[in-house]
């Protein structure tokens with residue numbers, strides 16, 4: 001589909017829906033090499049949107065723009081209505097607190113057990129008592145099935161468990177937005193499916209805007225309410241998941257179908 005990047009109203013499937021993050025004509029280049037070439041995208045509240053695209057196409061760069069870790073060369077990133085680069089450093093910090101992020105490897109502190117890892121954001125950012133913290137930490141660790149592994153160090157558990165612990169930690173501050181950077185990386189297909197089901201269940205329970213970056217098509221099929229496909233710096237498709245998966249666009253059809261034939265080659 002074509003999205004008019006000069007259009008300031010909500011575009012695509014988000015039209016008329018409540019949105020929490022709005023990207024307008026976001027451009028980013030590194031050393032002259034263009035990665036994002038005018039990305040316009042509105043993320044719908046209370047939905048899971050998957051951002052799909054081939055390796056090296058800029059999905060992680062996009063995610064870093066959403067969370068305010070990278071500043072666009074051009075365009076704007078609005079989070080809950082505020083342009084994240086036009087507000088003060090303090091306001092940006094407050095906005096970031098509304099995000100939970102699950103990084104590829106869970107990004108756990110190696111020196112802390114799972115309990116302390118999950119408690120960390122609460123101890124750092126709130127003045128809750130240890131009793132209150134314990135209640136929150138245990139409820140989230142049991143939500144991800146890790147209530148019996150609280151004393152384990154990250155290097156004593158499997159990659160799938162590390163991701164689940166990272167997910168629990170991403171949830172403890174009750175984020176309005178949860179970002180997942182390739183939650184499926186390094187997991188076998190069964191663990192991937194189970195993690196995706198867990199993400200869907202938790203989303204049903206808590207709501208919010210979930211944004212999942214991946215190049216794994218089965219994960220996208222399990223998770224997505226909406227699908228955005230990024231390639232060559234642009235959003236090639238943004239639609240409800242069922243529409244994306246039956247798209248007639250040659251690139252989208254090739255990529256989502258996993259076919260060797262089509263416009264996407266080895267380069």
Ligand SMILES: Nc1ncnc2c1ncn2[C@@H]1O[C@H](COP(=O)(O)OP(=O)(O)OP(=O)(O)O)[C@@H](O)[C@H]1O
Pocket residue numbers: 030035053054055056057058059060061062215
């Ligand atoms: N800080 C940076 N400095 C220079 N180049 C960067 C930087 N961050 C990303 N890039 C480049 O931007 C391009 C897109 O990278 P990115 O990690 O976003 O891709 P991706 O779509 O997430 O890939 P994958 O699916 O393999 O993780 C790559 O060519 C990468 O080398």
